[in-house]
């Protein structure tokens with residue numbers, strides 16, 4: 001199996017707080033990899049560095065063998081890495097379709113801005129983006145509400161919308177930050193099924209998730225952080241029986 005993402009000795013400090021300390025791991029092609037740990041463990045910080053929200057304090061991030069730390073976020077997106085956010089980043093006064101089409105534009109530097117401003121584009125370009133957006137809207141099951149304003153949708157559908165938008169950039173590595181937070185049992189089950197289908201399309205998925213049933217049910221491999229440090233890595237079974245992991249969660 002080829003390594004898609006390689007994280008080497010990654011460290012991030014915010015003033016005196018070391019949010020990530022000397023973290024190393026790899027994500028192989030075609031896997032669902034879980035990132036778990038108590039609140040404040042540094043999970044979102046790690047995602048923020050991989051998706052270039054901010055650069056690392058130290059360490060190296062490689063994607064397909066190429067260093068990507070210090071690249072701007074639109075470049076990361078162009079290379080094939082896409083993400084969703086723990087706090088939803090939806091434009092509430094735009095329709096479902098428009099929200100997903102904006103996502104597609106984030107592949108180019110000016111795209112997100114021109115899309116948000118609704119600047120004219122060539123009809124051909126518009127059609128390609130429309131088709132890609134509709135494909136993802138259908139995939140997540142939102143076609144019935146594609147012309148509805150996102151602001152009027154319940155949380156479960158907003159999380160599906162975030163997923164569709166992240167997929168519209170046609171990533172090879174998808175980062176999902178608490179995509180199932182606030183979902184009910186049935187919605188969580190549907191989300192797990194979608195994540196497995198995404199993996200089966202050949203996209204690697206890196207998931208931060210609190211719902212242990214979901215994590216243990218879908219992940220091929222799990223990385224555990226506690227207070228900024230990687231304390232364990234292994235299969236769901238190995239992680240469930242790991243003393244360090246059990247202690248970290250008991251202390252929460």
Ligand code: ADP
Pocket residue numbers: 014017018019037038039040041042043044045046
């Ligand atoms: P998790 O996602 O695992 O709950 P985070 O990565 O959000 O944890 O946070 C890890 C630590 O880093 C926390 O102590 C948090 O307060 C701090 N932190 C995260 N982001 C920032 C930031 N942008 N500025 C300052 N401190 C931050």
Ligand code: MG
Pocket residue numbers: 043044045086
């Ligand atoms: Mg977080």
